[in-house]
Amino acid sequence: MNKIITILLILLFNGTAMLQNYEFEQSLYYNYEFFKEKSLQNRFFKHSDIVKLISNLKKNNLFDVNVAGKSFEGREIFLLSIGNGNKKIFLWSQMHGDEPTATMALFDIFNFFSDTSNYQDIKKFILSNAKIYFMPMVNPDGAELFKRRNALSIDLNRDANRLQTPEAKILMNVFDSLKADFGFNLHDQNHRYAAGNSFKTAAISFLAPPINYEKQVDSVRLNAIKLIGSLYKMLNKFIPGHIAKYSDDYEPRAFGDTFQRKGTSTILVESGGWQDDQEKQFIRKLNFILLLSAIKQIAENSFKNIPETIYDSIPFNEEKIFDVVFRNLLYEKNGSKIKIDIGINFEEVLDDDKNVVYKKATIEDIGDLSVFYGYTDVDFTGYEISDIKTYTDESITIDELKKLNLTEFYKKGFVNFLIKKSIDKDWVDLPVNLLSNEKKEIRTKISIGARPNFVIKKNGKIDFVVVNGFLQRVSNNSDYKGNGLIYK
Ligand SMILES: [Zn+2]
Numbered sequence: 001m002n003k004i005i006t007i008l009l010i011l012l013f014n015g016t017a018m019l020q021n022y023e024f025e026q027s028l029y030y031n032y033e034f035f036k037e038k039s040l041q042n043r044f045f046k047h048s049d050i051v052k053l054i055s056n057l058k059k060n061n062l063f064d065v066n067v068a069g070k071s072f073e074g075r076e077i078f079l080l081s082i083g084n085g086n087k088k089i090f091l092w093s094q095m096h097g098d099e100p101t102a103t104m105a106l107f108d109i110f111n112f113f114s115d116t117s118n119y120q121d122i123k124k125f126i127l128s129n130a131k132i133y134f135m136p137m138v139n140p141d142g143a144e145l146f147k148r149r150n151a152l153s154i155d156l157n158r159d160a161n162r163l164q165t166p167e168a169k170i171l172m173n174v175f176d177s178l179k180a181d182f183g184f185n186l187h188d189q190n191h192r193y194a195a196g197n198s199f200k201t202a203a204i205s206f207l208a209p210p211i212n213y214e215k216q217v218d219s220v221r222l223n224a225i226k227l228i229g230s231l232y233k234m235l236n237k238f239i240p241g242h243i244a245k246y247s248d249d250y251e252p253r254a255f256g257d258t259f260q261r262k263g264t265s266t267i268l269v270e271s272g273g274w275q276d277d278q279e280k281q282f283i284r285k286l287n288f289i290l291l292l293s294a295i296k297q298i299a300e301n302s303f304k305n306i307p308e309t310i311y312d313s314i315p316f317n318e319e320k321i322f323d324v325v326f327r328n329l330l331y332e333k334n335g336s337k338i339k340i341d342i343g344i345n346f347e348e349v350l351d352d353d354k355n356v357v358y359k360k361a362t363i364e365d366i367g368d369l370s371v372f373y374g375y376t377d378v379d380f381t382g383y384e385i386s387d388i389k390t391y392t393d394e395s396i397t398i399d400e401l402k403k404l405n406l407t408e409f410y411k412k413g414f415v416n417f418l419i420k421k422s423i424d425k426d427w428v429d430l431p432v433n434l435l436s437n438e439k440k441e442i443r444t445k446i447s448i449g450a451r452p453n454f455v456i457k458k459n460g461k462i463d464f465v466v467v468n469g470f471l472q473r474v475s476n477n478s479d480y481k482g483n484g485l486i487y488k
Pocket residue numbers: 096099187188
């Protein structure tokens with residue numbers, strides 16, 4: 001078949017879907033910074049930060065701002081609305097306290113609608129065809145501690161039927177009062193998911209939650225499936241291959257599944273991982289674009305033309321990614337030498353102010369990891385693992401340590417230091433481990449669950465050290481980064 005006929009056939013099959021250029025979305029992509037809510041800069045903002053922003057929004061009278069209810073610890077849960085069209089759209093975010101990416105995007109969207117000089121025609125069209133309701137930060141008590149569950153340690157997304165938590169009750173009451181056409185259930189997912197059997201991170205994953213164990217597609221779910229198809233195509237322009245589908249197992253206790261069952265076309269959006277975007281600011285921008293795109297397509301009814309086969313073609317999330325993979329390292333034990341890959345993940349730990357995090361690394365896998373990928377992924381063919389050492393000639397203070405030339409110590413394999421007095425902290429903002437007890441030892445241990453601390457040699461020379469999972473190239477020009485742990 002010649003090329004022109006092929007293209008014509010695709011056009012016939014896909015209808016107007018093929019004709020969508022997503023110009024609005026491309027323009028949002030380039031103009032995003034103008035709308036970005038600059039006071040939200042990282043993942044650790046709290047309820048008090050959004051209270052300030054919402055009281056500003058109250059003043060401009062564009063949004064209808066209400067308190068829908070209060071969390072278990074008495075924090076207000078807000079419901080904002082804008083528009084006067086027939087199509088009702090309901091978006092809620094952060095029912096898991098440590099999943100804040102979409103909340104930031106909702107405030108960017110509030111700025112988009114508050115602005116009075118750009119996209120005026122599109123906004124007018126949207127607001128005359130749709131009424132949009134927003135509930136940002138459904139779980140403010142969890143957000144306060146940057147944890148998933150609410151103050152009663154209950155996962156709100158397993159409380160959609162029993163409704164024992166005030167937050168779940170509020171969400172359900174608002175949902176029942178709105179009977180919206182479309183619902184957007186906004187979450188963050190593990191940053192280590194890949195989009196299908198690939199080495200590409202699942203930056204955004206979608207799901208049209210099922211309505212029963214049979215995963216039946218009724219007309220309500222079909223609309224969600226069609227809209228996701230269009231959003232998938234659109235996002236593929238910006239992040240090709242980085243979009244996936246979340247597990248579609250039916251969960252009767254979850255809100256998405258329940259809302260879909262109750263007649264609102266519901267879309268789950270999961271914000272995943274992106275290289276060098278720990279604070280998820282790029283993923284936030286993608287949320288801004290995809291949510292505005294969805295709102296516009298609902299207002300236009302244009303998603304109706306999207307074939308459902310696109311949704312079916314979206315790859316599922318796969319656990320394919322480690323934070324770190326070191327490959328082809330030689331490792332000697334009891335006289336025999338083998339070649340191994342090492343997969344390492346970092347755990348983020350909150351500091352006392354629930355604000356900053358340090359990292360604790362763990363060896364998660366050892367062996368042939370050729371089917372996995374790492375955010376940091378290094379081939380060490382020709383190198384071998386060797387033991388670390390603890391510098392015990394003299395004990396030292398942290399201030400003294402900061403002035404040391406670490407290169408001289410790394411070259412000899414010293415990555416652990418004995419400190420003068422014990423410190424009431426678990427970590428140090430330097431790529432070394434500290435020991436406050438002379439009798440304790442920190443040794444290289446290559447086993448599942450161990451902390452990755454070792455040196456990497458070639459021809460007897462130490463070229464790299466790994467301290468608490470952070471790789472350091474040993475050289476006078478290196479800028480050593482990462483944090484170590486304090487062993488007591
Ligand atoms: Zn979640």
